[in-house]
Amino acid sequence: xxxxxxxxxxxxxxxxxxxxxxNKPDLLELPIINVDVFADxxxxxxxxxxxxxxxxxxxxxxxxxxxxxxxxxxxFPEGKVKYTTLENTAAFNxxxxxxxxxxxxxxxxxxLVLESDLGVAENGAIWIKDTTLPxxxxxxxxxxxxxxxxxxxxxxxxxxxxxxxxTEDNDFGVFLAGPxxxxxxxxxxxxxxxxxxxxxxxxx
Amino acid sequence: MNHSEAATIFNKxxxxxxxxxxxxxxxxxxxxxxxxxVEGWEELRNLGQGIKAHTLSNLDNYLIQxxxxxxxxxxxxxxxQDGDEHNRIxxxxxxxxxxxxxxxxxxxxxxxxxxxxxxxxxGIEIIDTDLGERIVQLAKxxxxxxxxxxxxxxKEEVDELFQEHxxxxxxxxxxxxxxxxxRKHLREKFVNADAAITGVNFAIAxxxxxxxxxxxxxxxxxxxxxxxxxxxxxIEKIIPKxxxxxxxxxxxxxxxxxxxxxxxxxxxxxPRKGTKMHIxxxxxxxxxxxxxxxxxxxxxxxxxGACMNTCPIYRRxxxxxxxxxxxxxxxxxxxxxxxxxxxxxxxxxxxxCGSCSDVCPVKIDIHTQLYKWRQIITKETKQxxxxxxxxxxxxxxxxxxTKFEKVGKVARWSLRNxxxxxxxSKPNVWGKERDLPSGPVESFDEWYKNRK
Numbered sequence: 001x002x003x004x005x006x007x008x009x010x011x012x013x014x015x016x017x018x019x020x021x022x023n024k025p026d027l028l029e030l031p032i033i034n035v036d037v038f039a040d041x042x043x044x045x046x047x048x049x050x051x052x053x054x055x056x057x058x059x060x061x062x063x064x065x066x067x068x069x070x071x072x073x074x075x076f077p078e079g080k081v082k083y084t085t086l087e088n089t090a091a092f093n094x095x096x097x098x099x100x101x102x103x104x105x106x107x108x109x110x111x112l113v114l115e116s117d118l119g120v121a122e123n124g125a126i127w128i129k130d131t132t133l134p135x136x137x138x139x140x141x142x143x144x145x146x147x148x149x150x151x152x153x154x155x156x157x158x159x160x161x162x163x164x165x166x167t168e169d170n171d172f173g174v175f176l177a178g179p180x181x182x183x184x185x186x187x188x189x190x191x192x193x194x195x196x197x198x199x200x201x202x203x204x
Numbered sequence: 205m206n207h208s209e210a211a212t213i214f215n216k217x218x219x220x221x222x223x224x225x226x227x228x229x230x231x232x233x234x235x236x237x238x239x240x241x242v243e244g245w246e247e248l249r250n251l252g253q254g255i256k257a258h259t260l261s262n263l264d265n266y267l268i269q270x271x272x273x274x275x276x277x278x279x280x281x282x283x284x285q286d287g288d289e290h291n292r293i294x295x296x297x298x299x300x301x302x303x304x305x306x307x308x309x310x311x312x313x314x315x316x317x318x319x320x321x322x323x324x325x326x327g328i329e330i331i332d333t334d335l336g337e338r339i340v341q342l343a344k345x346x347x348x349x350x351x352x353x354x355x356x357x358x359k360e361e362v363d364e365l366f367q368e369h370x371x372x373x374x375x376x377x378x379x380x381x382x383x384x385x386x387r388k389h390l391r392e393k394f395v396n397a398d399a400a401i402t403g404v405n406f407a408i409a410x411x412x413x414x415x416x417x418x419x420x421x422x423x424x425x426x427x428x429x430x431x432x433x434x435x436x437x438x439i440e441k442i443i444p445k446x447x448x449x450x451x452x453x454x455x456x457x458x459x460x461x462x463x464x465x466x467x468x469x470x471x472x473x474x475p476r477k478g479t480k481m482h483i484x485x486x487x488x489x490x491x492x493x494x495x496x497x498x499x500x501x502x503x504x505x506x507x508x509g510a511c512m513n514t515c516p517i518y519r520r521x522x523x524x525x526x527x528x529x530x531x532x533x534x535x536x537x538x539x540x541x542x543x544x545x546x547x548x549x550x551x552x553x554x555x556x557c558g559s560c561s562d563v564c565p566v567k568i569d570i571h572t573q574l575y576k577w578r579q580i581i582t583k584e585t586k587q588x589x590x591x592x593x594x595x596x597x598x599x600x601x602x603x604x605x606t607k608f609e610k611v612g613k614v615a616r617w618s619l620r621n622x623x624x625x626x627x628x629s630k631p632n633v634w635g636k637e638r639d640l641p642s643g644p645v646e647s648f649d650e651w652y653k654n655r656k
Contacts, residue, residue: 123464184336195421
């Protein structure tokens with residue numbers, strides 16, 4: 001950007017900030033979040049499963065990684081383009097994203113299997129961060145999304161989830177609840193809007 | 205056209221109005237069910253209110269902190285005093301990257317600034333990618349609701365629009381088929397876009413990051429594919445710390461649609477490798493609203509739309525009757541601050557029942573503010589002659605007990621004895637759509653004195 005633009009930018013910035021300074025009320029105290037008032041007697045795992053299903057996802061309890069991939073192969077026999085970030089499962093992959101050139105080709109991704117280390121019971125949201133993704137767009141552009149998570153990594157509420165996230169430094173992350181959906185045509189719920197058409201969750 | 209005139213037009217199609225009313229009331233019910241399932245919901249609302257009110261009282265410092273952190277994250281930050289400057293900034297970023305095809309996810313701010321026509325005038329293609337927004341864009345309309353932009357459209361109307369613009373087959377308005385066709389159409393736009401524009405739900409001062417919430421995945425499809433991402437936000441979107449998202453993400457979707465959280469709550473901090481990220485921070489009248497002690501709480505709004513779904517007037521008059529970017533109760537306290545004359549009828553589009561304030565996740569005293577705007581508007585703008593005179597007469601009657609009693613007696617007798625044709629004659633607008641009750645024999649005062 002050239003010098004004139006920068007000067008303009010500065011002046012608008014300063015004008016806005018000085019107006020706020022003049023117009024804002026006296027300083028009010030920032031409330032402290034007391035997580036205890038939200039505690040309920042619900043079982044975390046049951047609540048999480050329920051909420052993932054409410055958000056349109058399928059939950060399958062699983063034991064081993066082998067078991068999970070056997071089930072995935074039966075679920076999507078027609079899936080040609082498949083990719084997983086799970087360890088020791090490279091045989092599953094039909095693509096290598098390091099060599100991907102065109103974004104259009106990403107649209108052919110049929111099945112994506114990811115791992116998450118954080119799930120939230122109160123709303124079925126699963127945290128996916130970009131350090132675990134070869135490309136940020138993958139969980140959105142894939143036709144079918146599968147996520148594997150351990151029961152021990154579930155927390156009751158968003159408050160605990162953010163306590164955990166606070167210890168990490170993520171350039172991008174998403175709380176994801178169910179497959180993409182919309183009700184924009186006469187309030188009829190349709191699963192499969194612009195993002196993934198389905199979400200399957202393996203809980204181990 | 206004022207609100208009641210526009211609402212009269214909307215009410216000509218009775219079947220559609222009834223559907224609109226019921227559909228939104230259903231969303232309100234879903235909100236209740238979802239909110240009531242949360243232990244400590246009221247405490248959560250208190251926190252939402254408290255955090256937002258605190259933030260407004262220290263907004264300049266939080267914006268400075270946000271900018272500093274965003275710059276550290278490699279994000280470029282721009283400031284716009286009004287809608288025009290916002291549009292010029294976005295345009296110059298697009299020009300700089302030679303972007304001709306732009307995808308945009310829902311942003312009421314860019315609607316407020318009229319960004320689309322500004323960019324289109326320079327030959328830039330801008331596609332709204334939220335399904336509801338795409339529908340209204342194809343129909344050359346504006347959103348009639350901030351969360352459900354096409355709530356005023358029937359599925360048959362969408363069917364026809366898609367046949368005309370997307371070449372779909374006639375389907376009798378099948379939502380599954382139409383959504384599938386929109387998916388194909390929009391995905392083609394995503395993979396070919398030169399730039400993506402998104403709104404911002406929350407901007408976090410202590411990380412410099414921001415959160416965008418969608419159900420359709422359209423913000424992410426745009427932002428993660430295009431080489432440039434421009435996020436546009438009003439100054440009031442700031443929250444101090446990341447942990448506060450815990451409060452607001454618990455409140456937002458439950459209040460909006462009754463979902464426990466939106467499908468995608470995307471936390472952007474740094475641009476991905478080889479791409480650019482810009483944030484445009486916009487004032488456009490917000491600092492002025494901040495200066496008004498009675499109305500500044502309206503800046504706490506997190507744009508959930510709960511006040512619209514619950515409002516008996518909104519549900520029966522439709523969003524377009526407000527002729528403002530943000531319709532409904534919250535819009536009716538925001539809009540007069542921008543243009544008192546243009547929006548002078550909006551604070552009167554309310555029964556002052558207070559339901560909006562009861563469902564507001566950040567406890568904005570919406571109906572109190574509506575009442576306060578009425579006091580200002582009545583003083584500062586010209587009121588219809590009939591209204592001025594009748595208010596004067598009523599004021600006179602109410603201030604004199606003897607006169608009040610006499611008039612009451614005549615009115616009660618008239619309601620019992622005069623023919624409907626006279627009672628419901630033209631000057632009595634209350635008799636236009638309804639019968640007045642039969643007048644009681646006794647006044648309350650008489651009943652009270654005579655009771656045993």
